[in-house]
Amino acid sequence: MRIGILGLGRIGVFHAETLSGLDAVTSLVVADPVTDAAKSAAERFGADVADSPEAVLASGVDGLVVAAATDAHPALIRAGVEAGVPVFCEKPVARTIVEGVEVLRAVEGSGVPVQIGFNRRFDAGYVAARDAVRGGELGRLHTVRCTTLDPAPPPAAYVAASGGIFRDCSVHDFDIIRWVTGREVTEVYAVGGNRGAAYIREAGDADTTGAVLTLDDGTIAVVSNSRHNARGHDVRMELLGFADSVAVGLDEKLPLRSVEPGVTFPTGVPHDFFMDRFAPAYRAELTAFTEVVAGTRPSPCTVADALEAGWIAEACTLSLREHRPVTVAEVRTG
Structure with a gap:
């Protein structure tokens, strides 16, 4: 499967490294507002580079990993769900609980799974x-x-x-x-x-x-x-x-x-x-996400779980x- 990654800071690069080592993942496409960060990750992990989240979603990804700054989480989760692409997003869902509730209302009932990153x-x-x-x-x-x-x-x-x-x-x-x-x-x-x-x-x-x-x-x-x-x-x-x-x-x-x-x-x-x-836990967490993408398991940590x-x-x-x-x-x- 092809996985998109939005955000190539510390945790985004860590996720890219983990995903590139999973058998289920055949290719990655990455994007970051800092162009050099995206290019560096692409060279390191053999990923394709896109110039925007929209371009990542348009590239035919099967799943989307959101590792961008917290303020960007709500819009990126929604974009993935609206495109019909399963989303993994690092915690928190949003900077404030009110925004988190708005995300829940926007995605619930969509039929598109969202997994929030509580690695423990x-x-x-x-x-x-x-x-x-x-x-x-x-x-x-x-x-x-x-x-x-x-x-x-x-x-x-x-x-x-x-x-x-x-x-x-x-x-x-x-x-x-x-x-x-x-x-x-x-x-x-x-x-x-x-x-x-x-x-x-x-x-x-x-x-x-x-x-x-x-x-x-x-x-x-x-x-x-x-x-x-x-x-x-x-x-x-x-x-x-x-x-x-x-x-x-x-x-x-x-x-x-x-x-x-x-x-x-x-x-x-x-x-x-x-x-x-938590290195092994992160690997298990992203392995679980590939199973969510494949449709073989439900989200193990939903938006509603994270809001609790x-x-x-x-x-x-x-x-x-x-x-x-x-x-x-x-x-x-x-």
Whole structure:
């Protein structure tokens, strides 16, 4: 199949490399407002170059990967759907939840599948954790703990356009909590602070946050996020039940150092970036998209799925701002 890629920044090039190595993909066509970026990717991966999204869609692509800037996501998703081409789009659906709802209304009922890029759904550890929960191995859950800690903050321009740490970073934890447990979040209480880069504070954002989520069955989930984790990229999940407990991300590359006498775990080189931590998951995610394009599976993460995590992020943002618990129902619209 022929796949179009819109956006050749860091993640777009990474996706181009992954797609070029999949047996199901026979050719790529790429486009980026920065002509040199498109030409460089084309030379590296043997892709054709188009001068616009419209030209990519007109080139006979079977599927479209949107890796452009977030502000462009809504229009590009719609363009693909209107052309009848299955779309994979990196999260988020849009910069704001209101725009995301507009996208959902525009594409639902079209019959054209859209897959949103929440890669943790394809990580082997999270898949195993979900199987353990759904299979009853843990018994009834009482506590879930999720962690996403970046080794260093993103650039100031990225932070200013990100929508805030809950919408940009924590949203991965919110999505995976829903996906692994099969439960919905009903209420949140969030706190945050600024202990590092001044430009994050100046953008009105926090660089370190914590959130307590109440799930619809009474399970408590605790989410911890930070832009500053000098030891590496730390992404983990712990699920504690009445019958057993499991952890995701507890491997030899865990960016954490034990100070217990005689303990040498972990001994590996710590994960240093999300592309290192989740490379196999990205490959599995895009393999799934080729199956969506082929019509052999439904979208494994729809626009509606992505918006559910977005509502939790909205509730946390409001909770942090107003220093109070917030129900998801309070922020939900449409």
